[in-house]
Amino acid sequence: MKFFIDTANLNDIKEAYDLGILDGVTTNPSLMAKEGITGAENIRAHYKAICNIVDNNVSAEVISTDLEGMLKEGRELAKIDPKIVVKYPMTKDGVKAIKRFTTEGIRTNCTLVFTAGQAILAAKAGAAYVSPFIGRLDDISQDGVELIAQIRIIYDNYGFKTEILAASIRHTIHLIKCAEIGTDVVTCPLKVIMDLLNHPLTDSGLAKFLADHKKVNG
Numbered sequence: 001m002k003f004f005i006d007t008a009n010l011n012d013i014k015e016a017y018d019l020g021i022l023d024g025v026t027t028n029p030s031l032m033a034k035e036g037i038t039g040a041e042n043i044r045a046h047y048k049a050i051c052n053i054v055d056n057n058v059s060a061e062v063i064s065t066d067l068e069g070m071l072k073e074g075r076e077l078a079k080i081d082p083k084i085v086v087k088y089p090m091t092k093d094g095v096k097a098i099k100r101f102t103t104e105g106i107r108t109n110c111t112l113v114f115t116a117g118q119a120i121l122a123a124k125a126g127a128a129y130v131s132p133f134i135g136r137l138d139d140i141s142q143d144g145v146e147l148i149a150q151i152r153i154i155y156d157n158y159g160f161k162t163e164i165l166a167a168s169i170r171h172t173i174h175l176i177k178c179a180e181i182g183t184d185v186v187t188c189p190l191k192v193i194m195d196l197l198n199h200p201l202t203d204s205g206l207a208k209f210l211a212d213h214k215k216v217n218g
Contacts, residue, residue, distance in 0.1 A: 021193060047080050051080065051083045085128060100125050
């Protein structure tokens with residue numbers, strides 16, 4: 001399973017890279033705004049800075065909602081770096097843009113997916129990634145992890161090459177459940193991944209080892 005981190009924070013991206021767990025980055029306009037990155041030129045420069053850290057797979061999201069605008073903006077994003085994956089929303093024009101870019105050899109990530117039917121459309125259009133938002137489904141009392149399982153079965157049934165990128169991961173249980181199901185990728189804040197390190201028995205065991213070492217060595 002690949003680990004992407006959902007951020008535009010360069011320090012978090014560098015930390016994940018140094019840990020050896022970074023397979024990619026997903027971003028969106030909200031995450032750019034959170035880092036105080038505004039203006040088209042600054043945003044493009046920031047994407048390039050992210051690409052300079054990451055080995056591959058940097059999802060950059062369009063903000064246009066019409067087909068021509070999506071295509072124009074998507075091509076501009078793709079020119080930044082070969083590592084860029086253009087992120088399109090699950091709309092009719094978004095799916096059309098995905099299909100167009102698939103024929104042009106530009107990788108895409110279909111985002112804001114909430115049903116298996118939407119995931120089928122994204123795969124048929126040739127999206128490199130499909131991003132179901134499991135945490136947001138949980139927020140409205142639906143089972144986000146179950147949606148991932150459903151998509152996994154469908155994609156395996158028909159040999160779709162689109163990778164399932166579980167998004168809106170809120171905690172380590174989400175992450176582990178996605179791993180059990182066979183999710184191709186999870187994207188989440190770095191903190192969720194770092195929380196995998198934690199267990200009280202690890203802490204107490206290390207404390208005992210250090211205490212015993214101190215006794216033996218005076």
